[in-house]
Amino acid sequence: MICLDGQEQAEKLVIDNPHKIVDMVDDVEAIKSGNYPPNMPTAEEEIKQRTYDTAHEMYGNPLPLVIEARIEQELKSIISNGFSVIYLVAQRLVAKSNKDGYLVGSRGSVGSSLVALLIGVTEVNALPPHYRSASGDYVEFADPRKYESGYDLPEKFSPIDGTRLIGDGHNIPFATFLGFKGNKVPDIDLNFSGDYQPYAHNYMKSLFGENNVFRAGTIATVADKTAYGYAKAYERENELHLRGAEIDRLATGATGVKRTTGQHPAGILIVPDDMEIYDFTPIQFPADDLSATWKTTHFDFHSIHDNILKMDILGHDDPTMIRALQDMSGIDPHTIPMDDPGVMSLFSSPEVLGVTEEQIMSKTGTLGVPEFGTAFVRGMLEETHPKNYSELLQISGLSHGTDVWRGNADELIKDGVANIGTVIGTRDKIMTDLINYGVQPESAFQIMEKVRKGKGVSEEYQAEMREAGVPEWYIESCFKIKYMFPRAHAAAYVLMALRIAYYKVYFPMLYYAAYFSVRATNFDIVAMSRGLNSTKSKIQEIKQQGNDASAKDKDLLTVLEIANEALERGYDFSMVDLYKSDSEQWIIEGNTLIAPFNSVPGLGDNVAKRIVAARAEGEFLSKEDLAQRGGVSKTLMDFFNENGVLTGMPDENQLALF
Known part of the structure; x- marks a missing residue:
């Protein structure tokens, strides 16, 4: 037992000395704090150089003041906050994928950044709607209150050389990506081909x-x-x-x-x-x-x-499907127009496909079109009849939001209070709408941020909105919203969807081959190969199950609906062919699609590849030979027998005596 001599010694031993020991020990972090991006010493200079090189190519030199101001605003935020490396890593990835022949789709709000477009990270142009010449010698901005997307601008020709001008720009504020002060860490998500x-x-x-x-x-x-x-x-x-x-x-x-x-x-x-x-x-x-x-x-x-x-x-x-369609058609997807009348008509009627609503059991022609093919979204299309890119962008935003469509925008449209172009479809639209009404930009941003997170609008901001002339229905709609989709994300999705829809309208056989090879995983090739009546019968069988249908059957229903559409358009499906079928891809032969081996129930990719490899080594002499060299089970052999795949093939190898 230690006896302490007086209070002074006690304080020294118990308080002062431990403090001295603590002061002698360096700070220790088990896990480092702070932000540590990769070391790319020239990132800031490269981002700036790439940005201005592309800007001058697209918009001329000197740049229009509004474009230069936007670039400088973004570069200041990106460089001063140390975000250049993030942008440059994304640029490297996208450039590599594009060089190797695959488009990359952007996700989230990265398309809100003009710099991201100019360095090649996204295809979405965040500037207000405008015309520009292909040579970069002419730029003309349109009224963003009249046009929300440059893809919707009417045809116009350059006053300089008479060439057709390019419509571009989707009016997306930079603040929706890096915040109003431009200091929010960017989150760049990219969709590469699978x-x-x-x-x-x-x-x-x-x-x-x-x-x-x-x-x-x-x-x-x-x-x-x-x-x-x-x-x-x-x-x-x-x-x-x-x-x-x-x-x-x-x-x-x-x-x-x-x-x-x-x-x-x-x-x-x-x-x-x-x-x-x-x-x-x-x-x-x-x-x-x-x-x-x-x-x-x-x-x-x-x-x-x-x-x-x-x-x-x-x-x-x-991106996988677009690459397949590009390879088969030879058409560069970048050249596909975003305002093609035939493609746009798909979203209101299947007439351009040469079929009726009754034939394909759908009032639109968007079966199998990304973003617009589900029963829910097709229902939205039937109620709204979108006519242009910005209205499709609204549909995409509404379909991904929470409490944005049902009980909100749909009722406003039904009651004639608003239309598909004026309802709140994306988070960014709140900010741009309010600015157009006359609300201060920072207030518009703060209102957007609250609404998109389901927090409504404060009384102070309500008063500011009413003073600017914002209608009551708009304010009430803000209170119902729980989550909102970014406009840039919707713009990127619609861009991909319209490209695929173009092939569906004008290159149908290629479209169906790509769809069944890339997107579909669940087939009933027996029903499909037997034609229309068999396919329609299977569709009705699944529909009659209602909510009791399994997830697998619901997935199959989607595939069968698209197969039915292809059949109604005059195309056929063939059962697997031992010597023509691929292991995974649907093969085009005239107006017929030949099923791949992996479309057979229970036949996996490995067995499919083994059959193709064995076929390359030599003709199958018998069913026994196929089973042995192809690794085909008895169950699969029974399926082949029942569906005429092995017609004329002997059961066992024949022994030649002479």
């Missing part, structure tokens, strides 16, 4: 080195219902009789507990080359596979999202 996604991921290793890029980890936790099941199992196994409150207490304690780790399907984390991943997180191999090509962060990526750069490199069907 086929190209692994190459895009690996390209990150080429850019930054294998030891500096990692797949983002995820953590799965125990869900409410699972935790409740654990509590009930505990009660049962221990022969207890617990009250409901105790069961709830035990379940609450287990809810949210880490259950397993996983790998984000798209997220790639980049560590600066002068640091190590261990400065931020431990790492692991997925499924403890030491031979895996990617290592994964052990910490959930949300935990270190603000410390190191994460790029979301997603896989999507639209």
